[in-house]
Amino acid sequence: MHITEGFLPPLHAAAWTAVSLPFVVASAWRINRLMRDQPQIKLLLAASGAFAFVISALKLPSVTGSCSHATGTGLGAILFGPSVMALLGTIVLAFQALLLAHGGITTLGANVFSMAIVGPWVAYGLLRGARWLNAPLAASVFLAAMLGDLATYSATAGQLALAFPDPASGWVGSFIKFVGVFAPTQLPLAVVEGLLTVAIVNFLREYSGDELQILKFPSQTVAVEARS
């Protein structure tokens, strides 16, 4: 989902930067307040950022004979709410843009929007929705993380389609073309991300009951299980 440096026309690059900036500022403010009010959860917050760091560094192979990487932003989003991931995701993307020639400075705004804003919000929304429907927690977490990952790549496809509409079939045709590039590669990787996220949530439910209770995750059920 990294749009390469210079691959968005200046106007698009500036527009996505303008859209993402308020989210990142709000995210910094939120993280700051979270650390001040609930310093006990600092370590878990760092661990969520670390998860995104490691998983987005690993280029994983796919059945299509191409390769891509998961995003790792679903975990933090479902634990802390989607807004904290905007800043954590920006740190990951800035690291890769500056040191790894992966992504770019001019495309940072667009990449932040897809990976650190759309993905986390979709994951968070899906988790809330699935819990509201009384779906089992593991299934809810799996779906949230997996579809959040896919949402990020769809957002990238949308951004590229807006910038490069197909001469014949327009934005829609171009969007389908870019989705066609990403989706087959990403699908198995999104499943892997879902599985790993469930494994970590399982771990947290066994060993981090105190922190989950502070975060009220996942709603009321955890208070009972933490004591048992």
Added chain:
Amino acid sequence: MKAGNGGLLLLAVVLVVGSVLIGSRREGAEFAGSDGQAMEAVAAIQPDYRPWFGFIWEPPPEIASGLFALQAALGAGGLGYYLGFKRGQARGRRNRADAGD
């Protein structure tokens, strides 16, 4: 729960290994990055588009692999520290409770 997590991790490994095996049987499989393929698609749609800004710094390939490894190591290190810390904490709590009996 532990057996459950073992199964989840095993399934993830099977998926990745299976992907390599299935993927490499496809003709011309080079495991190229899908990001790069998307940029090729841009070139196909608008052949006259030229990136208007280049990388400020591009690490030589060997350095790049090291920096990727560094990113993964920082992430895995941070995550592993947390997981180990919480397990140790839980064990300490259990031991104290046993000693108090």
